[in-house]
Amino acid sequence: MTIKAKLLPALGMSSVLAAGLAIADDGLENYRQRFEALPHLPPIPADNSLTDEKIELGNMLFFEPRISSSGVISCATCHNPALGWADRIPRAVGHDGQVGERNTPTVLNSGFLESQFWDGREPDLEGQALGPIQAPVEMAMDLEMALERLVGFELYQTKFSEAFPDQEDPINEYNLAQALAAFQRTLNTPNSPFDRYLHGDLDAISQQAKDGMVAFAENGCIACHRGANFTDSQFHAIQVPGSTDMGRYVVTQQEGDMYRFRTPTLRNVAVTYPYMNNGATETLEEAVAIMGKEMLGREFDDATISDITAFLHTLTGEMPDFEVPALP
Amino acid sequence: MTIKAKLLPALGMSSVLAAGLAIADDGLENYRQRFEALPHLPPIPADNSLTDEKIELGNMLFFEPRISSSGVISCATCHNPALGWADRIPRAVGHDGQVGERNTPTVLNSGFLESQFWDGREPDLEGQALGPIQAPVEMAMDLEMALERLVGFELYQTKFSEAFPDQEDPINEYNLAQALAAFQRTLNTPNSPFDRYLHGDLDAISQQAKDGMVAFAENGCIACHRGANFTDSQFHAIQVPGSTDMGRYVVTQQEGDMYRFRTPTLRNVAVTYPYMNNGATETLEEAVAIMGKEMLGREFDDATISDITAFLHTLTGEMPDFEVPALP
Numbered sequence: 046m047t048i049k050a051k052l053l054p055a056l057g058m059s060s061v062l063a064a065g066l067a068i069a070d071d072g073l074e075n076y077r078q079r080f081e082a083l084p085h086l087p088p089i090p091a092d093n094s095l096t097d098e099k100i101e102l103g104n105m106l107f108f109e110p111r112i113s114s115s116g117v118i119s120c121a122t123c124h125n126p127a128l129g130w131a132d133r134i135p136r137a138v139g140h141d142g143q144v145g146e147r148n149t150p151t152v153l154n155s156g157f158l159e160s161q162f163w164d165g166r167e168p169d170l171e172g173q174a175l176g177p178i179q180a181p182v183e184m185a186m187d188l189e190m191a192l193e194r195l196v197g198f199e200l201y202q203t204k205f206s207e208a209f210p211d212q213e214d215p216i217n218e219y220n221l222a223q224a225l226a227a228f229q230r231t232l233n234t235p236n237s238p239f240d241r242y243l244h245g246d247l248d249a250i251s252q253q254a255k256d257g258m259v260a261f262a263e264n265g266c267i268a269c270h271r272g273a274n275f276t277d278s279q280f281h282a283i284q285v286p287g288s289t290d291m292g293r294y295v296v297t298q299q300e301g302d303m304y305r306f307r308t309p310t311l312r313n314v315a316v317t318y319p320y321m322n323n324g325a326t327e328t329l330e331e332a333v334a335i336m337g338k339e340m341l342g343r344e345f346d347d348a349t350i351s352d353i354t355a356f357l358h359t360l361t362g363e364m365p366d367f368e369v370p371a372l373p
Numbered sequence: 374m375t376i377k378a379k380l381l382p383a384l385g386m387s388s389v390l391a392a393g394l395a396i397a398d399d400g401l402e403n404y405r406q407r408f409e410a411l412p413h414l415p416p417i418p419a420d421n422s423l424t425d426e427k428i429e430l431g432n433m434l435f436f437e438p439r440i441s442s443s444g445v446i447s448c449a450t451c452h453n454p455a456l457g458w459a460d461r462i463p464r465a466v467g468h469d470g471q472v473g474e475r476n477t478p479t480v481l482n483s484g485f486l487e488s489q490f491w492d493g494r495e496p497d498l499e500g501q502a503l504g505p506i507q508a509p510v511e512m513a514m515d516l517e518m519a520l521e522r523l524v525g526f527e528l529y530q531t532k533f534s535e536a537f538p539d540q541e542d543p544i545n546e547y548n549l550a551q552a553l554a555a556f557q558r559t560l561n562t563p564n565s566p567f568d569r570y571l572h573g574d575l576d577a578i579s580q581q582a583k584d585g586m587v588a589f590a591e592n593g594c595i596a597c598h599r600g601a602n603f604t605d606s607q608f609h610a611i612q613v614p615g616s617t618d619m620g621r622y623v624v625t626q627q628e629g630d631m632y633r634f635r636t637p638t639l640r641n642v643a644v645t646y647p648y649m650n651n652g653a654t655e656t657l658e659e660a661v662a663i664m665g666k667e668m669l670g671r672e673f674d675d676a677t678i679s680d681i682t683a684f685l686h687t688l689t690g691e692m693p694d695f696e697v698p699a700l701p
Contacts, residue, residue, distance in 0.1 A: 108455045115470055116462040117450060127436045127700045134444040141470030142443055316699075369697060371644075372455045 071247050073255060076262055081273040082240040083312065083362065087156030087230055093171060093223050095230060098208040103228025105204065105370040106221065112191040113184035115140060120177065120225070123149045126367065129316035130232060135324030139177075140185035146290055148324035151317045153365070154310055156230035159278035163322050165307045166296045170226035175218060188218055195221075200373035234313055234362025242359070250359045257356025260349050265341050269308045275360070280305035283339050285321040292322070315358045329354045399575050401583060404590050409601040410568040411640065411690065415484030415558055421499060421551050423558060426536040431556025433532065433698040434549065440519040441512035443468060448505065448553070451477045454695060457644035458560060463652030467505075468513035474618055476652035479645045481693070482638055484558035487606035491650050493635045494624045498554035503546060516546055523549075528701035562641055562690025570687070578687045585684025588677050593669050597636045603688070608633035611667050613649040620650070643686045657682045 089095045106112070110119040118139060123132045130151045132138075137145040147163050155161065161173035177183040178191055195201045196216050205215040208224055239258075241249035250258075261267055269277050280293045282304045293302040306322050319325065320332040333353045337345040345353070417423045434440070438447040446467060451460045458479045460466075465473040475491050483489065489501035505511040506519055523529045524544050533543040536552055567586075569577035578586075589595055597605050608621045610632045621630040634650050647653070648660040661681045665673040673681070 110453070110456075111461070115466045117460060117466045122445060122450070125438070126697050128438075132445060133439070133700075138443045138445045142468060364699065369454050371692065372461075 071255065073259065076259055077243055079262055079267060079271075080239075080243055080258075082243040083154065083157075083233065083235045083237070083273050085233060085235050087154070087233065089230065090169065090171075093226060095227055096208065098204070099224050099227035100231055101370075102204045102208040103224035103226070104367060105201075105372060106225050107228055108370055109195075109372060111194050112178055112186055113140070114186045114190075118184050120152075123177070123183070124152045126364075129153065129313055131317050133318060135319050137183065139183040140181065143182040145180075145182045147322050148319065150309060151313060152229050152232050153317075153362075154233050154274050154312050156226075156233070157274035158276065158307075158310070160307055163290075163306045163309075164293045164296045165278075165280060170229050171222045174222040174225035174229075192216055192218060192221065198373040232365045232367070234364060237312070237360050237362035239356075239359040240362065251355060253352055253355040254359045255356075257352035257354065260352050261356055264337065264343060264345070264349070264353075266336070266353070269340070270311050275311035276308040278307065280307055281340065283322075285323065285325055285335060285339065287325045288321070288323040290322055311357060311360055313361050315361050329357055333357075399583065401587065404587055405571055407590055407595060407599075408567075408571055408586075410571040411482065411485075411561065411563045411565070411601050413561060413563050415482070415561065417558065418497065418499075421554060423555055424536065426532070427552050427555035428559055429698075430532045430536040431552035431554070432695060433529075433700060434553050435556055436698055437523075437700060439522050440506055440514055441468070442514045442518075443512075446512050448480075451505070451511070452480045454692075457481065457641055459645045461646060463647050465511065467511040468509065471510040473508075473510045475650050476647065478637060479641060480557050480560050481645075481690075482561050482602050482640050484554075484561070485602035486604065486635075486638070488635055491618075491634045491637075492621045492624045493606075493608060498557050499550045502550040502553035502557075520544055520546060520549065526701040560693045560695070562692060565640070565688050565690035567684075567687040568690065579683060581680055581683040582687045583684075585680035585682065588680050589684055592665065592671060592673070592677070592681075594664070594681070597668070598639050603639035604636040606635065608635055609668065611650075613651060613653055613663060613667065615653045616649070616651040618650055639685060639688055641689050643689050657685055661685070 086095070093099075107120045107124075110117045110122070113119065123137050123139070124130045125132055130153045132149045134149075136147060137149045139145060150163065155173075156170060159168075161167040161170060162176070167173045167176065175188060178186050179188055195205075201216065205220060205224075206212075209215040209220050212220075238249045238254075261270075269279065269281060271277050280302060282292075283306060284304050290306075291303055293305040293307075294300070296302070314320075315329060318329070319327045320329075321335070326332045326335060330350050333350050334345055337343045337350075414423070421427075435448045435452075438445045438450070441447065451465050451467070452458045453460055458481045460477045462477075464475060465477045467473060478491065483501075484498060487496075489495040489498060490504070495501045495504065503516060506514050507516055523533075529544065533548060533552075534540075537543040537548050540548075566577045566582075589598075597607065597609060599605050608630065610620075611634060612632050618634075619631055621633040621635075622628070624630070642648075643657060646657070647655045648657075649663070654660045654663060658678050661678050662673055665671045665678075
């Protein structure tokens with residue numbers, strides 16, 4: 046007992062709490078239990094093991110503009126690491142300056158999503174990866190031509206061979222998708238203030254943020270924004286101001302899917318403005334008010350909006366390591 | 374003497390040579406003396422001291438797409454650090470997919486140039502910085518609007534105040550140019566194999582590259598591609614295949630300046646293809662042949678072309694440190 050008492054201060058309060066030896070509490074444990082901290086990695090699919098070689102190749106491809114028809118648009122153009130891995134404009138601008146229909150989702154923590162795109166039309170990052178390359182309003186590239194361009198570079202021949210050993214022609218669309226997906230699974234943001242709070246560092250977030258957490262739970266935001274990535278992976282109908290987007294209906298042609306969109310993550314939401322499927326909303330306060338009204342039928346008062354906004358700010362995690370690659 | 378003899382191997386051959394104690398030579402000292410190693414920094418103008426605060430701000434602004442009218446084009450779009458700080462396409466693609474008239478010059482070592490742009494229309498990087506922001510085929514942005522956007526971000530207010538202290542309204546076009554120029558003056562590539570060779574490491578480049586250095590000097594390439602940055606900063610008339618660009622004539626309206634372009638740097642030329650003012654030439658071999666014919670009136674044989682190409686490959690230096698900034 047004497048030894049333990051001596052050791053405790055040296056370990057530090059948060060380490061002790063993280064180890065489960067709660068010796069103090071802020072009375073909110075019941076709320077904390079309703080949330081999940083973000084793991085360092087999302088689930089890795091059995092058919093796309095996460096190897097260093099694939100990650101390195103995927104990193105190159107993510108920054109590679111020559112797989113666009115103009116030669117200047119890469120994944121990183123809209124998923125810009127300087128801008129929360131999104132673009133901070135209402136709707137994506139792509140090939141020849143065309144404006145797409147939807148707001149660019151961040152790729153941060155996208156490996157945790159159970160479906161990809163606002164309308165969930167692809168089940169995973171492998172399925173997602175080839176979409177924007179070919180979309181006429183994004184990179185507008187013929188996939189065969191993209192692969193031909195890659196084949197033209199010796200360095201890509203080497204890197205694909207290293208990432209996909211023992212394959213005769215490793216530069217193909219399947220492997221292109223595998224490598225991009227592997228890289229994106231490394232773009233995670235653990236250790237946000239809220240994660241540290243969940244892990245037991247009770248001072249990691251402010252009292253106002255704690256009040257916001259309570260309001261977030263009590264008002265039912267958590268019903269859809271739940272789990273480690275703050276999304277239920279379900280599709281919910283919403284028509285935000287200015288949007289005529291039919292959402293998941295475009296995918297399923299089912300009447301019941303009209304105007305439904307997959308619940309977006311709230312991780313890093315403070316650095317991934319503007320909001321909503323059409324990016325029509327610039328501030329978190331406004332977004333919280335709209336969601337309260339449209340999804341929960343509630344008029345949040347200003348204090349509640351401020352509290353929830355303070356809470357949402359605690360969801361900004363550590364930005365991932367990556368390299369601006371030296372392309373061939 | 375005994376002590377000295379013992380110390381020499383420990384110091385290493387190249388250190389000894391770098392210290393000026395030449396104890397071996399490859400017989401090419403007369404050629405080496407005609408070249409200059411690249412300093413770590415270019416001349417810093419008296420009215421734009423190189424401070425950490427300006428460099429940091431300039432780094433942010435360089436990656437800032439919201440000073441373009443589309444909101445997605447930054448300096449780094451065409452001066453892409455993944456692509457030798459240029460774009461590796463023949464002619465720049467800018468606003469709404471418009472294709473410009475000229476090949477994007479690298480910003481690497483651009484602080485060493487005595488004038489900016491292919492036609493030398495600006496004397497320095499400060500003058501250069503605001504051009505592409507406003508050019509209708511590049512970022513197509515009204516400068517006042519760009520400044521207004523920056524004013525809208527608290528972080529830019531802070532960073533401009535730190536970079537330009539004691540100024541009442543530091544977010545103005547003059548300071549925008551100062552910060553961008555300051556950052557660009559840090560984008561240098563010293564310690565290329567050829568620089569190490571000039572510094573006395575006689576094994577830093579191959580025998581073929583040395584033969585190429587000799588051919589480069591003997592054939593007169595060095596007349597224009599001279600000095601630390603391999604350019605005389607003068608304007609020379611050339612019409613490469615496919616080009617109708619009138620070059621410096623556009624600036625001066627002087628008949629004698631028709632088709633004249635400022636000699637481009639050859640530093641990092643192996644990673645800044647394609648070549649010529651219109652980017653019509655993809656390979657170094659072809660570029661060397663064209664320059665021999667057009668500028669020197671010589672038909673280089675294949676061996677000479679190979680040698681000069683090997684030499685040019687030794688001009689690729691260490692790529693500069695920079696950060697992908699976290700933008701507001």
